[in-house]
Amino acid sequence: MNFKRHATTYLNDWKVSKNRKPLILRGARQVGKTTLIKEFAKNYKHYIFLNLEKSADRTVFGTYDDAGTLVEALFLSNNISPKEQGNTLLFIDEIQELPKAIQSLRYFFEEIPDLNVIAAGSLLEFTMKDVDSFPVGRIEYLYLYPLNFQEYLEAIQHTAALGQLNTIPVKPVAHRTLLNLFHRYAIIGGMPEVVKTDIENNNLAELPKVYESIWGTYKNDVEKYASGTSERRVIKHIMDTAHLSLDQRIKFQNFGNSNYRSREVGEAMRNLDAAKIIQLIYPTTDIEPPIKPDIKKSPRLQFLDTGLINYTLEIQAQLLGMEDLSNAFKGAIIPHLITQEIISLNTITNTKPNFWVREKKQSSSEVDLVYSYGDKVIPIEIKSGATGTLKSLHQFMERTDHPYALRIYEGEFNVQNSTTVDGTPFLLMNLPYYLGTQLPKYIDYFVSNYSLK
Numbered sequence: 001m002n003f004k005r006h007a008t009t010y011l012n013d014w015k016v017s018k019n020r021k022p023l024i025l026r027g028a029r030q031v032g033k034t035t036l037i038k039e040f041a042k043n044y045k046h047y048i049f050l051n052l053e054k055s056a057d058r059t060v061f062g063t064y065d066d067a068g069t070l071v072e073a074l075f076l077s078n079n080i081s082p083k084e085q086g087n088t089l090l091f092i093d094e095i096q097e098l099p100k101a102i103q104s105l106r107y108f109f110e111e112i113p114d115l116n117v118i119a120a121g122s123l124l125e126f127t128m129k130d131v132d133s134f135p136v137g138r139i140e141y142l143y144l145y146p147l148n149f150q151e152y153l154e155a156i157q158h159t160a161a162l163g164q165l166n167t168i169p170v171k172p173v174a175h176r177t178l179l180n181l182f183h184r185y186a187i188i189g190g191m192p193e194v195v196k197t198d199i200e201n202n203n204l205a206e207l208p209k210v211y212e213s214i215w216g217t218y219k220n221d222v223e224k225y226a227s228g229t230s231e232r233r234v235i236k237h238i239m240d241t242a243h244l245s246l247d248q249r250i251k252f253q254n255f256g257n258s259n260y261r262s263r264e265v266g267e268a269m270r271n272l273d274a275a276k277i278i279q280l281i282y283p284t285t286d287i288e289p290p291i292k293p294d295i296k297k298s299p300r301l302q303f304l305d306t307g308l309i310n311y312t313l314e315i316q317a318q319l320l321g322m323e324d325l326s327n328a329f330k331g332a333i334i335p336h337l338i339t340q341e342i343i344s345l346n347t348i349t350n351t352k353p354n355f356w357v358r359e360k361k362q363s364s365s366e367v368d369l370v371y372s373y374g375d376k377v378i379p380i381e382i383k384s385g386a387t388g389t390l391k392s393l394h395q396f397m398e399r400t401d402h403p404y405a406l407r408i409y410e411g412e413f414n415v416q417n418s419t420t421v422d423g424t425p426f427l428l429m430n431l432p433y434y435l436g437t438q439l440p441k442y443i444d445y446f447v448s449n450y451s452l453k
Helices: 007-016 033-043 055-063 067-077 082-087 099-111 124-130 149-155 159-165 172-188 192-201 208-220 229-245 262-274 306-313 316-320 333-344 391-397 433-449
Strands: 023-026 046-051 088-093 116-121 140-143 278-281 300-303 354-359 364-373 376-382 404-409 414-419 425-432
Touching: 007 033, 007 140, 023 033, 033 046, 033 088, 033 116, 046 055, 055 067, 055 099, 067 082, 067 088, 067 099, 082 088, 099 116, 099 124, 124 262, 149 159, 149 172, 149 192, 149 433, 159 172, 159 433, 172 192, 172 306, 172 316, 172 333, 172 425, 172 433, 192 208, 208 229, 208 306, 229 262, 229 278, 229 300, 229 306, 262 278, 300 306, 300 333, 306 316, 306 333, 333 364, 333 376, 333 433, 354 391, 364 391, 364 433, 376 391, 376 433, 391 404, 404 433, 425 433
Parallel strands: 023 116, 023 140, 046 088, 088 116, 376 404, 404 425
Antiparallel strands: 278 300, 354 364, 364 376, 414 425
16 A cells, blocks of 8 residues: 655655755654655656665665676666666665665766666664765755645545645545544554554544554664663663653653653754654754744653553544544543644655743743745634633733734634733634644735724
8 A cells, every 4th residue: 555645746856856856864763764755656657766774775786886896787687778877766765774885876977877766764874974075955855744634644545635725725524524533643653654553444443453563663773873882771761751751841851751862862862863763852942933842941841642642542442432632641642643644745845843831930831833935923822612611822912023922722713802911912723633734834825814993
């Protein structure tokens, strides 16, 4: 079962680009990188696949020192004419296993520009330090994440819901259907193997073995993340306990009721962040662009996939019986998933979202997310309560110079005129949870069509 991914649009543009460079597809293990490229390869007359976890495929890079001879050997062994370079895709999977292969990408670009070259890797940050001459400026990057809700609807082939999701503004008649579909997605998450298994069986009881296999693979990769025995122990501790901190900002010192020092935990966290397993989401104090993360302040933890978190917390059965997931696990599950949805849209950059804080002795405020739009920073709260309880958002709106604010919640889409506690008027756009992937489009719609009267 192959899923339609929104990254395919970028791949199609890359294929016909006059300035095409070798492309490195980046992302954690098991998010569908190999499947995506194998499906994309159907657009080519010829396809050469190398998996550098296999010694036989690594050998070709050790046998030939120049890119021209290497490609000539590959074409010969695959019975492809040298004249067919423009109609051929060379896919080098697990390229992190061989630094020399990463280095060779610059020579593919300089010496064989007609050949379409894509590489994929999951732990590249830890291999780059071993590359003698990294091909800076001669490669492109594409990032892949678990399936987001739009891709999930594609996977289950619910074309009617997909059509409604892409209608702006969403019609009230579609609300209950989209909310129910999102509920299922929020419980199982977006890991391709999990979604595939759920489609085939429609039974949560079939999923634990899949989650355990995925999480077990990440734990087994700890050796590759860590530089020594001590760091391996810290990383294992983080992976065993981090999910319990989902509902709070964290401190490195003594993380997870341990005796580990701030420096040890910080280094391990940054390695897991580089591997895209657990990411550090930092706050900002900015109310106008550019948004700058404040790494001196306590971050939140963002995991690769909400479904994996639900499984690790053992709350999937509980979520199945809840009508509104906003209260699940102390209110942390939906904000985590919305953040995951926003991250999934960043296919060509590794940009992370931020949340906003105002930390004062007498009064502290925290807004779940902020979004940069033109010359504006727009605050986003993710809640189910009445608008009058949005105290932190009110604090933000009393300090900014524009009237636009968002709330993501269980209810239907609407825009309303609101006023802060201190009397500042503003516009509040209420978005249902399932519109996370549509957030950029809705903000554009909001700012373009509404103004204070």
